[in-house]
Amino acid sequence: MTEYHPLHLPDLTRLFAARAALPASGTTVYRAAHLTETGGQFTLDVAGDAGVLSLYVPLSPPDEAALAAACGEAAGLAGVYLKRRPVEARHAANVAREDLSPPDPVWGEARPELTALEAGVPLLIRPGADLSIGVFTDARPARAWVRANAGGRRVLNTFAYTCGFGLSAALGGAAVVKNVDLSRKVLTWGQENYALSGLGAPDTDFLFGDVFEWLARLERRGDTFDLVVLDPPSFARGKAGVWRSERDYARLMAQAARVTAPGGQVLALLNHAGVNGAAFERMAAAGLDAAGRRGAAQTRFGAGEDYPGARHLKVHAWQLD
Incomplete structure (x- = not known):
C-alpha cells in the first residue's frame, strides 16, 4: 500500500515572480519551481503556456490534483501535465510509462505539442510525450556556451537527445555538426x-546508434572534431551492459579525447548529485590519461538561475593540448 506524503505548498506566486526576467528576455521554457524551493517534493517546468509538474514523493490523488491546479492558476497556464518520478523511475519507465507520464493534462487544456523559446531559439516541446519533454532546461547555460564557442569549428554532439547542443553549435556558426543518439x-x-530555426538538417548530420560504437568508428576513420559535447545519462542499459556515470565516465572521456583534434575542447556534463565537481574532474582527467592526452578544465559551471541551490549538474570545458 502506498504511503502518501502530506503536501507542503510554498508561495508559488513568489517563486514564479522570481523568474520573470526569463520570459522577458526571450526564454519561455524554464524551471518555475525547483526541489530546493519545494522541500524536495516537486518541481514545475513551464513551456509556453503549459506546465510540467514532476513529483518526487508520492502524493494522494486529491493532493496531486490540488497541486496541479494551484500551479496552473498561480502561473497563468493553460494546462498542467504530471510526471511521477520515484527513485526507481529510471528502471520502471519502460514498463509503467503511462502511470509515470500520463499523456493528457491533469489540469486544464491539452497542449500535446507546442513551440517554446530558449534565448529566442524555438524548440519543439511535447509535454505529455514522455518523462522528458524535449529539452533539459538545466543545461541552458551549457548550450549558450556551445553557441558562443562553436564558430568555424567541427562539433560532435553525443547523447544528442533532441539536438539542443547541435542546434546551438549550428546557430553559433559551426563548420560541421554531427549529432549522435541511440534513438531515431x-x-x-x-x-x-x-527546421524551426530555418537550418538545413541533412540525415548525414544525425547519426543513429550507440555513442560508444560511433566514437570507436570515428576514431578508426581518423575523423576528429574541434569540440566534443558529452552529455550522457547518469544511468542506462545497453548492448554492452549497464552504464553508470559515476563509474564509467573516465572511459567515455578517453574515447572522446581520441576524436578531439589537437587544441580542441571537450565539454563534459555530469548530471549526478552524488558526485561532486572535484571527483568529476578526477574522472575526466583519468580518461585523458588513458587516451594519452593532456588537458585542463578551464571553465566550470552548473545549472541556470532558475535552479537555485542545485548541485546535481556539473559542466566542465576541457582544453586539450
Whole structure:
C-alpha cells in the first residue's frame, strides 16, 4: 500500500515572480519551481503556456490534483501535465510509462505539442510525450556556451537527445555538426528543431546508434572534431551492459579525447548529485590519461538561475593540448 506524503505548498506566486526576467528576455521554457524551493517534493517546468509538474514523493490523488491546479492558476497556464518520478523511475519507465507520464493534462487544456523559446531559439516541446519533454532546461547555460564557442569549428554532439547542443553549435556558426543518439525518434525531433530555426538538417548530420560504437568508428576513420559535447545519462542499459556515470565516465572521456583534434575542447556534463565537481574532474582527467592526452578544465559551471541551490549538474570545458 502506498504511503502518501502530506503536501507542503510554498508561495508559488513568489517563486514564479522570481523568474520573470526569463520570459522577458526571450526564454519561455524554464524551471518555475525547483526541489530546493519545494522541500524536495516537486518541481514545475513551464513551456509556453503549459506546465510540467514532476513529483518526487508520492502524493494522494486529491493532493496531486490540488497541486496541479494551484500551479496552473498561480502561473497563468493553460494546462498542467504530471510526471511521477520515484527513485526507481529510471528502471520502471519502460514498463509503467503511462502511470509515470500520463499523456493528457491533469489540469486544464491539452497542449500535446507546442513551440517554446530558449534565448529566442524555438524548440519543439511535447509535454505529455514522455518523462522528458524535449529539452533539459538545466543545461541552458551549457548550450549558450556551445553557441558562443562553436564558430568555424567541427562539433560532435553525443547523447544528442533532441539536438539542443547541435542546434546551438549550428546557430553559433559551426563548420560541421554531427549529432549522435541511440534513438531515431529523438534525432528526428532534433531535425524538426533545426527546421524551426530555418537550418538545413541533412540525415548525414544525425547519426543513429550507440555513442560508444560511433566514437570507436570515428576514431578508426581518423575523423576528429574541434569540440566534443558529452552529455550522457547518469544511468542506462545497453548492448554492452549497464552504464553508470559515476563509474564509467573516465572511459567515455578517453574515447572522446581520441576524436578531439589537437587544441580542441571537450565539454563534459555530469548530471549526478552524488558526485561532486572535484571527483568529476578526477574522472575526466583519468580518461585523458588513458587516451594519452593532456588537458585542463578551464571553465566550470552548473545549472541556470532558475535552479537555485542545485548541485546535481556539473559542466566542465576541457582544453586539450
